[in-house]
Amino acid sequence: MRLRANAVGTSLIAIVLLALPWLLPAAKLNISLGTTVLLFALAASSVNILLGYTGLMAFGNAAFFGVGAYASALFAIHTVPSLLPAVAVGSIAGMLSAMLVGPFLIRRRGIYFSLLTIAFGQVYYFVAYRWNDMTGGEDGLTVQRPPLAAAKGVDDAQFYFFALAIFALFMVVLWYVLRSPFGLTLRAIGQNEVRARYLGIDTNRFVYFALTLSGLFAGTAGALYSMSINFAYPLLMDWHQSGDFVMMVVLGGTGTLWGPLVGATIYALGANVLSSATEAWQIAIGALFVACVLLFPRGLLGLGSRSGGAAPQSLAMEAGAEPVALAAQGYEPVAQRDLG
Amino acid sequence: MSAAPVILEATGVRLAFGGVRAVDGVDLRVREREIAALIGPNGAGKTSLFNALTGFFYPDAGTVRFRGEDVTRMPNWQRISRGIGRTFQSPSIFPEMSVAQNLTIGIQSSFRLSLSLRPPSAGRRRELEARLVELLGFVKLERLRDRQVAELSHGDQRLVEIAMSLSTSPKLIMLDEPTAGLAEADTSRILSIVRDLHDRLGLTVLFVEHNMRFVAALAQTVTMMDRGRVLLDGPPSVVLKDPRARDAYLGAEESVRA
Ligand SMILES: Nc1ncnc2c1ncn2[C@@H]1O[C@H](COP(=O)(O)OP(=O)(O)OP(=O)(O)O)[C@@H](O)[C@H]1O
Ligand SMILES: [Mg+2]
Numbered sequence: 001m002r003l004r005a006n007a008v009g010t011s012l013i014a015i016v017l018l019a020l021p022w023l024l025p026a027a028k029l030n031i032s033l034g035t036t037v038l039l040f041a042l043a044a045s046s047v048n049i050l051l052g053y054t055g056l057m058a059f060g061n062a063a064f065f066g067v068g069a070y071a072s073a074l075f076a077i078h079t080v081p082s083l084l085p086a087v088a089v090g091s092i093a094g095m096l097s098a099m100l101v102g103p104f105l106i107r108r109r110g111i112y113f114s115l116l117t118i119a120f121g122q123v124y125y126f127v128a129y130r131w132n133d134m135t136g137g138e139d140g141l142t143v144q145r146p147p148l149a150a151a152k153g154v155d156d157a158q159f160y161f162f163a164l165a166i167f168a169l170f171m172v173v174l175w176y177v178l179r180s181p182f183g184l185t186l187r188a189i190g191q192n193e194v195r196a197r198y199l200g201i202d203t204n205r206f207v208y209f210a211l212t213l214s215g216l217f218a219g220t221a222g223a224l225y226s227m228s229i230n231f232a233y234p235l236l237m238d239w240h241q242s243g244d245f246v247m248m249v250v251l252g253g254t255g256t257l258w259g260p261l262v263g264a265t266i267y268a269l270g271a272n273v274l275s276s277a278t279e280a281w282q283i284a285i286g287a288l289f290v291a292c293v294l295l296f297p298r299g300l301l302g303l304g305s306r307s308g309g310a311a312p313q314s315l316a317m318e319a320g321a322e323p324v325a326l327a328a329q330g331y332e333p334v335a336q337r338d339l340g
Numbered sequence: 341m342s343a344a345p346v347i348l349e350a351t352g353v354r355l356a357f358g359g360v361r362a363v364d365g366v367d368l369r370v371r372e373r374e375i376a377a378l379i380g381p382n383g384a385g386k387t388s389l390f391n392a393l394t395g396f397f398y399p400d401a402g403t404v405r406f407r408g409e410d411v412t413r414m415p416n417w418q419r420i421s422r423g424i425g426r427t428f429q430s431p432s433i434f435p436e437m438s439v440a441q442n443l444t445i446g447i448q449s450s451f452r453l454s455l456s457l458r459p460p461s462a463g464r465r466r467e468l469e470a471r472l473v474e475l476l477g478f479v480k481l482e483r484l485r486d487r488q489v490a491e492l493s494h495g496d497q498r499l500v501e502i503a504m505s506l507s508t509s510p511k512l513i514m515l516d517e518p519t520a521g522l523a524e525a526d527t528s529r530i531l532s533i534v535r536d537l538h539d540r541l542g543l544t545v546l547f548v549e550h551n552m553r554f555v556a557a558l559a560q561t562v563t564m565m566d567r568g569r570v571l572l573d574g575p576p577s578v579v580l581k582d583p584r585a586r587d588a589y590l591g592a593e594e595s596v597r598a
Contacts, residue, residue: 181453181460188434188445195432198394199446200420200508201454209455 013258017164021157029272032228035160037261037268038167039225044248044260045174046217051246052255053178054210055190057114059242060101060121064215066128066237068094068222070135073143073232081146083154087166087223094219095212097124102211106204109193118239125237140233143226163224170217175257177213186210190255247289253299262300344371347512347544348393353402355385355392362388363399364568370512375538375545377555377576380565381589386548387429389565390516394426395419407511421450425510429517429548431497435490439481439500440472442489446507447471471507478541479503479533495526502533506541513537515547519554527554534558556580564588 016023020034043065050058072090076082101120108116128135135141148154154162177183189196189203196203226232235241244267252263267285274281292299348370355363362385370376378386392399395416404412411419434442447468448454460468476482479499484492489500498518505513518534519527531554537543549555555562556576563573566588572579579585 177457180458181448181456184441185445185448185454188437191434191436192432194396194428195434195504196445197415197417198420198426198432199504200417200449201445202415202417206454 009258013261014168021160031156031160033268033272035156035163035228036225036272037264038160038163039221039228040245040248040264040268041261042167042170042221042224043218044245044252044264045170046214046221047242047245048249048254048256048260049174049186049210049214049217051249052253052259053183053186053190054207055193056207056210057110057246058117058214059114059239059246060117060119060124061214061218061245062239062241063121063124063237064094064097064218065222065225065241065245066232066234067097067124068219069226069232069236070128070141070222071219072223073141073226074134076143076146076227077141081144083146083148083162083227086146086227087220090223090226091216091220094222095216097219098211098215099208102208105211106207118242121237121239121242125234125239128237129234135232135234138234140231141226143230143232145227145230159228163228166220166224170220171257174217178257182206182209187255247285250297250299251289251292253301254297256299256301259299259301344373346370347372347407348546349405350389350393351403351405353389353392353404354400355388355397356400361568363392365402366565366568366570368393368563368570370544370546372511372544373538373542375534375558375560376547377559377562378546378548378565379550379552379555379562379579379585380571383567384565384588385568386565387516388568390426390514390548394424394514420508420510423509423511425505425508425513427498427501427505427513427515427518429520431494431501433489433497433501433504436488438486438488439476439492440485442500442504443472443475443507444468446504447475450508475503475507478506478536480529493526495522495529498522498526498530499533502530502537506537510543512544512546515545517548517550519549519551527551531557552580 017034017038021031024031024034043061046064047058047061050056050061068090071093072086075089076086080086104120105113105116129137131137145154145159148158148162178187185196185201186206188199189201189206193203196206222236225236248263248267249260250263251259251266252261253259266288270281270285274284346369348368350366350368353363353366353368354361364385366385366389368389378389380386388397391397392402393404395411395414398413402412403410406419406422406424409422411422414422434445437445445454448456451464451468453460453464453468459465473482476485479502481496481499481503484496489497492500502513502515502518515534518530522530534545534547535558537545545558547558559576561573562576562579564571564579564582564585571588572582572585
């Protein structure tokens with residue numbers, strides 16, 4: 001039953017995404033809006049891996065996104081001007097940027113984890129902002145979108161399909177990973193980390209791998225984004241941007257495969273369509289966000305399905321296991337006082 | 341006295357929270373294949389001792405040895421593969437998952453599959469399934485296999501948690517108040533299962549309980565704690581009748597009323 005519902009939903013999404021280059025112009029919208037939705041959805045998925053499945057409040061993913069954006073731009077400018085390698089370099093750079101800060105994060109939980117992700121995110125931001133020679137500082141980097149194969153350029157519609165192919169690939173990867181023993185274990189950690197540890201699971205290690213995977217997703221999204229808008233700039237890494245990605249996940253549904261896409265769509269439509277109608281579009285999105293958190297903490301897609309993913313640990317606390325309550329106090333997996 | 345080797349040994353264990361000395365120099369020995377009970381009034385430090393023994397918190401002083409190995413500062417997750425399983429005073433489960441998934445997490449862990457990114461091979465899947473069926477059968481929860489654990493009764497959740505603690509094939513299982521909050525019928529289900537843990541699976545069992553009939557029915561040795569210390573220990577026939585045991589319970593009750 002659920003399987004069939006999921007298959008129908010996924011097919012519908014696929015059809016809409018494939019038809020978008022024709023649907024958007026019909027609605028007098030630019031195809032680049034569709035590209036933005038896909039890339040925000042991919043970045044929001046990187047947050048979802050941490051927030052939705054592993055139960056970690058990650059507020060710094062824009063840093064990995066930005067590193068991906070700069071890395072692909074720099075690669076395209078300074079070495080081979082070719083699209084696929086540039087994106088690959090951005091993906092890997094995003095992943096490495098997460099692996100670099102991972103060791104500092106894996107022992108932290110709850111609010112301490114969140115604060116550290118913000119802090120590290122801002123470190124990346126300031127590096128991009130200050131390192132003028134490399135990043136162009138405040139002005140950012142302008143990059144010409146490199147060709148895919150031969151010397152032929154990639155126009156916006158072609159780029160949309162390129163982004164869609166990569167987005168689809170990553171969604172398949174995520175779906176596959178989530179069904180694996182590793183994915184089930186991540187969800188277990190998200191629901192009750194203490195129990196996971198008492199089943200012999202070295203949860204810090206899993207948090208590290210979740211961060212790595214998250215960095216890969218965010219880096220790829222960022223790499224494609226700078227190729228899409230021909231520009232990389234420090235604000236991409238700012239914590240506001242991280243907050244927007246979190247908001248998309250919560251809007252769409254934490255711990256659901258398509259929640260980030262739904263959230264990114266609402267967000268991008270708000271930013272592009274509503275913003276031309278009213279200056280107050282952010283108020284509307286903000287109100288929707290508040291409504292989501294209060295009324296359906298699992299987001300719009302979480303309305304129908306109860307199982308599938310983990311609510312963030314603060315929500316799972318309702319289940320009342322005493323050890324989980326410790327998580328809210330910045331619980332350290334071994335012991336607050338004796339962390340080795 | 342039984343000559344079975346000591347499986348778990350605590351020496352001079354202390355654990356304090358701020359000014360509260362929850363565990364204040366406890367020595368404890370549990371022998372292999374024994375059913376040992378830990379009793380004492382509310383706040384005596386029983387759960388804190390469990391926490392110190394299993395590495396939920398590291399003790400401030402003292403040592404913990406398991407099967408001869410010093411595990412005092414071993415991360416809690418590592419002790420599981422050494423052969424310790426544990427339940428919590430309020431069931432610690434994966435609330436949004438099915439009973440089968442709850443058990444599968446631990447089975448995968450003991451099969452060293454948890455890090456695998458690929459679905460298990462057909463052969464592996466059969467092994468996982470066989471173990472799952474075995475565990476479900478042990479706690480007699482086959483019919484609830486696909487139910488979400490959050491929806492189950494408290495008693496069934498306790499059984500799921502016991503099965504989860506078994507999923508990693510421990511040698512020693514530690515149960516923190518397995519019958520707390522349960523009705524009579526559920527209590528007798530748990531009683532026969534704890535007996536099976538010992539008789540059928542050959543495990544060593546250390547449990548905390550307030551239900552003295554349960555203790556008397558199962559325990560071979562009883563350790564009584566009061567205010568962080570061991571007050572009495574010995575066979576149940578002796579400890580449960582000792583006037584000091586009654587006094588400690590009454591004293592704790594009075595201080596609660598006062
Ligand atoms: N994590 C903690 N933080 C602070 N104080 C704690 C903590 N855990 C236990 N304590 C304190 O340590 C003392 C012993 O508590 P503990 O839970 O170990 O008792 P217990 O014997 O298990 O009691 P009960 O029968 O009520 O479960 C109590 O005073 C309790 O308040
Ligand atoms: Mg207790």
